[in-house]
Amino acid sequence: MPELPEVEVVRHGLEPAVTGARIDAVEVFDERSLRRHVGPSEDFIERLTGATLLGAVRRGKFLWLPLAGADTPTEALVAHLGMSGQVLLRDLDAEPSALTRVRFTLTHPLHGPLRVDFVDQRIFGSMAIDALLPTPDGAAAGYGLPLASIPSQVAHIARDPLDPAFDERLYRRRLAAKRTTVKRALLDQTLISGIGNIYADEALWAARVHYDQPTETLSTRKSGELLAEVRAVLRRALVEGGTSFDAQYVNVNGASGYFSHSLRAYGQQGRPCARCGRLIVREQFMNRGSHFCPRCQRIR
Numbered sequence: 001m002p003e004l005p006e007v008e009v010v011r012h013g014l015e016p017a018v019t020g021a022r023i024d025a026v027e028v029f030d031e032r033s034l035r036r037h038v039g040p041s042e043d044f045i046e047r048l049t050g051a052t053l054l055g056a057v058r059r060g061k062f063l064w065l066p067l068a069g070a071d072t073p074t075e076a077l078v079a080h081l082g083m084s085g086q087v088l089l090r091d092l093d094a095e096p097s098a099l100t101r102v103r104f105t106l107t108h109p110l111h112g113p114l115r116v117d118f119v120d121q122r123i124f125g126s127m128a129i130d131a132l133l134p135t136p137d138g139a140a141a142g143y144g145l146p147l148a149s150i151p152s153q154v155a156h157i158a159r160d161p162l163d164p165a166f167d168e169r170l171y172r173r174r175l176a177a178k179r180t181t182v183k184r185a186l187l188d189q190t191l192i193s194g195i196g197n198i199y200a201d202e203a204l205w206a207a208r209v210h211y212d213q214p215t216e217t218l219s220t221r222k223s224g225e226l227l228a229e230v231r232a233v234l235r236r237a238l239v240e241g242g243t244s245f246d247a248q249y250v251n252v253n254g255a256s257g258y259f260s261h262s263l264r265a266y267g268q269q270g271r272p273c274a275r276c277g278r279l280i281v282r283e284q285f286m287n288r289g290s291h292f293c294p295r296c297q298r299i300r
Contacts, residue, residue, distance in 0.1 A: 002081045003061060004160055004194030005237035010087050011058040011144060017089050017114060018053045018065055018106065024113075025049060025105040033101035033120060036078070036153060037128035047129055048077065048104075059142035059163070060193025062154045063087075066132065066147060078130045078151045079118070085125025090115040102127055128153065139165035160194035161231050172223055175215055182218065183211035183290060186230070195230060198266045199237065201291045203230040205265035210297045211290040217300065236262065265291040 002010075026048045028034060028041040037044050052068040057076075064076040079087060088097075092105065092115050102118040118127060132149035135141050141150035143163065159166045171192055178185055185191055186200040195203070204211055206229040209222065218226070240262060264274050269282035273293040282289045 002085070002242070003196035003199055004058075004162070004234055005199070006242035007058055007061050007063055007081060007194075008143070008238060009242050010081070011056045011063050013089065014056045014063075014065075014087060014116075015144060017108060017111065018116070019055045020110075021053050021106040021108040021114075023048050023051050023053065023104055024107055027103040028101075029103070030101040030123065032123050033118065033126055034128065036080070036126040036130075044127075044129060047075075053077070053106075054147075055145045057142045057144035057147070059150070059154055060157050060160045060189055061196070062142075062151075062157060064130070064142075064151050064154065066145065066149075067129075073147065073149065074132055075129055076132055076151050078128050078153055080126050082120065082122065082124030082126065084121040086117075086119040088117045088119055090117055101125075130154075137165060137167075157189050158191055158193045161192060161227060162194070162234055168227065171227070172220070175218070175223060178215045180215055181211065182209055182213045182215055182226070183285065185215050187286075192230075194234065197288050197290075198263075199230070199233050201266040202233045202264060205292060205297065206233060208296050210299045211285065211292055213299050265293070267291065 026045040028045060031041050034041055034044055054066040054068050054073060057064050057066065062078065062080055064078040066073040066076045079085070092113055094115065097117065097119050099119045099121050100117045101120050101123065104116040105113065106116060107113050118125070130151040130153050133152050133155055135148045135150055138148055140146045140148055174191055175185055183200050183204060186195050186203070187197070201211070203226060207222070207226040209226055265280060268280040269291055271280055272278065273280055273296060276293060276295050278293055278295040280291055280293055282291050
């Protein structure tokens with residue numbers, strides 16, 4: 001599933017193309033991609049046609065495009081990429097993909113006409129029009145626009161560790177109070193958002209923390225080190241365009257990220273640890289895998 005770096009790369013690519021653009025036409029080819037939308041596809045099409053997009057905003061793994069209103073925006077087009085969703089910018093006459101589920105034809109005041117295709121092979125992603133709610137802390141809801149309003153479908157998602165309004169003290173208190181293991185906590189999007197299996201494994205390896213370490217046993221120092229490594233891993237992945245193992249994750253132009261070449265733990269089972277030389281192992285974890293060094297990352 002695309003994690004924070006991959007979704008941010010998509011948001012960053014969309015931003016100049018959609019900000020101020022008018023939606024001229026909407027085509028829905030598979031209504032399963034609208035399962036989060038309240039109403040039929042006709043409602044989705046009618047409400048978006050003629051609307052103006054204010055920009056692109058992200059919190060964690062969620063992306064939304066606020067719709068211009070008479071005064072303050074009250075609705076947004078919300079997108080979740082799921083396992084294989086792609087948001088692609090295309091010329092109007094570009095060859096369509098057979099996996100396109102929703103298509104938008106836009107006119108930008110500077111760039112002219114263009115097309116946005118929502119392509120999703122496994123149809124775990126979704127799009128919906130959703131109401132915007134005020135943020136409880138009054139800060140900008142996510143990265144991209146200073147609007148202090150968030151889609152209702154995203155309101156339960158915690159701020160991500162790269163968000164300027166991320167409350168580190170609150171996060172540490174909530175982490176210490178949880179009776180769980182550290183990787184489960186990192187994957188809990190209501191505690192800290194944007195982190196999935198790949199970047200959790202990478203950050204835990206960098207901080208020398210075992211994925212099954214009980215959260216209540218983490219010292220204040222070690223908790224701070226882990227959060228610092230989470231941020232460092234996410235920032236490095238952003239620089240390298242995210243992680244691509246196949247053609248399912250690409251940016252808005254269809255290009256793959258190359259952070260996969262920098263991975264130290266995830267997917268490295270059977271290879272020597274870059275720190276100590278012991279072989280990285282993979283263990284079953286929550287219907288997926290955890291990758292770690294058994295020498296560097298012991299349960300303390």
